[in-house]
């Protein structure tokens with residue numbers, strides 16, 4: 001069909017397709033000016049039979065196709081992009097990518113969710129981060145000529161070479177990084193110092209290599225993947241090396257980069273966990289040990305994804321650290337607050353800051369076991385059915401020091417606690433738990449604090465104490481405390497301090513280190529093994545406690 005198109009203010013002849021001739025369509029047509037009614041009809045027909053895509057400003061297109069057709073098209077496009085959008089984050093920790101065999105399993109695991117378009121976040125392989133840190137420390141004192149011989153460097157080289165070989169991936173994907181790593185260790189040996197900034201750069205090699213290997217392997221097996229270094233795609237952090245915090249600017253930057261690349265050329269993004277870029281220094285930063293969980297939740301919030309999956313080597317968040325109490329069981333549901341609190345009080349399973357982006361974006365986090373994908377895992381959301389379980393987990397933090405501060409002279413006087421806390425601040429001491437009336441403080445580092453505090457109060461240092469945190473619905477504190485004290489009294493365990501966190505999900509008890517494990521065992525049996533303690537069945541649990549006692 002021959003037609004005239006008013007384009008750019010002049011009339012140009014062009015071929016409009018008929019249904020039989022759709023593929024001879026000009027790829028796009030633009031128009032300005034005021035074509036005739038019959039010209040509109042012609043365009044409308046071509047668009048209707050699907051042969052013509054009309055591009056232009058909304059107003060311009062409306063002029064041609066009318067509002068109804070435009071709405072239909074918008075809706076179709078929206079549906080299209082929804083169906084093809086990135087859907088979730090899947091974060092795999094060091095144990096999940098510790099060897100070629102594990103990497104193959106993880107690739108299959110990802111492929112077993114064909115309905116997902118995931119963003120993959122990876123930690124360094126196995127114990128690589130620890131080995132990098134040890135290598136850095138040894139380099140400080142070993143002399144330049146010995147730096148290449150550091151045992152941990154050899155472990156790292158051997159592990160990564162073996163892995164790429166077994167996966168059938170070209171060694172070139174990591175060779176530059178391994179060479180640079182060796183140079184860096186020589187540099188540290190030459191300078192005889194390892195600053196926090198250099199330490200972060202050093203450990204970044206772990207995630208940079210694991211993600212390159214994984215992306216190369218996915219591509220090799222025919223799954224299109226693209227590797228990203230977090231510090232290159234907008235993970236902007238504070239300049240607190242070794243413990244940097246994500247800044248707000250990260251969210252739009254990361255979302256734009258991952259989304260735009262996906263739209264332009266869909267490929268599974270494989271992103272380094274744990275790493276960022278300091279906003280002032282522009283140097284590589286790390287988010288604190290276990291920080292890949294935070295990288296994952298940051299991406300989840302940035303892109304407003306449906307779910308954040310954190311794949312571990314356990315069946316989810318457990319009622320207790322399994323290395324302390326092997327009969328710990330998976331917790332089916334947790335709130336963001338409960339998960340944050342248990343991480344803060346020492347449960348290694350999640351990074352303490354990682355719940356923040358998930359909570360802000362209200363994106364559910366699912367903790368799963370990459371060794372046992374069928375296990376339901378733990379779902380962490382904003383709220384849970386609080387009648388289901390009063391307690392969700394018990395956390396132990398060992399070897400803390402308790403400070404017993406007594407000042408009759410100053411007690412009740414305005415500013416006394418402020419003075420105490422300013423001493424802690426000056427000395428860089430972090431306080432875990434506080435109970436006042438008299439004033440007890442627990443902390444990790446001591447040094448000069450006793451000396452400073454003695455200027456304003458009588459101070460007693462009590463070392464080798466443990467914090468046992470009961471995480472759950474602390475609105476029901478009377479029920480929890482009644483059970484806890486009952487069982488502890490019957491086991492002859494003396495609680496030295498008790499504190500309820502402001503978060504309303506945590507009650508902390510302080511006991512001697514030597515009694516902590518016995519205490520955990522007794523509490524675990526009461527709350528998780530003698531029939532579930534719920535709001536409704538408090539009295540049933542009472543009876544069971546008595547059975548335990550007698």
Ligand SMILES: Nc1ncnc2c1ncn2[C@@H]1O[C@H](COP(=O)(O)OP(=O)(O)O)[C@@H](O)[C@H]1O
Nearest residue numbers: 093094095312313314317318320321347348349
């Ligand atoms: N309450 C808990 N629930 C589950 N795991 C816990 C808990 N407390 C401590 N852990 C430890 O956390 C480990 C999993 O976390 P992590 O080592 O960071 O996994 P990954 O490196 O795979 O991300 C478990 O192997 C377990 O030993």
Ligand SMILES: N[C@@H](CC(=O)OP(=O)(O)O)C(=O)O
Nearest residue numbers: 093094123129289290291292
């Ligand atoms: N590799 C870093 C970051 C991390 O998150 O590791 P993992 O997910 O294995 O705990 C570390 O060991 O701290």
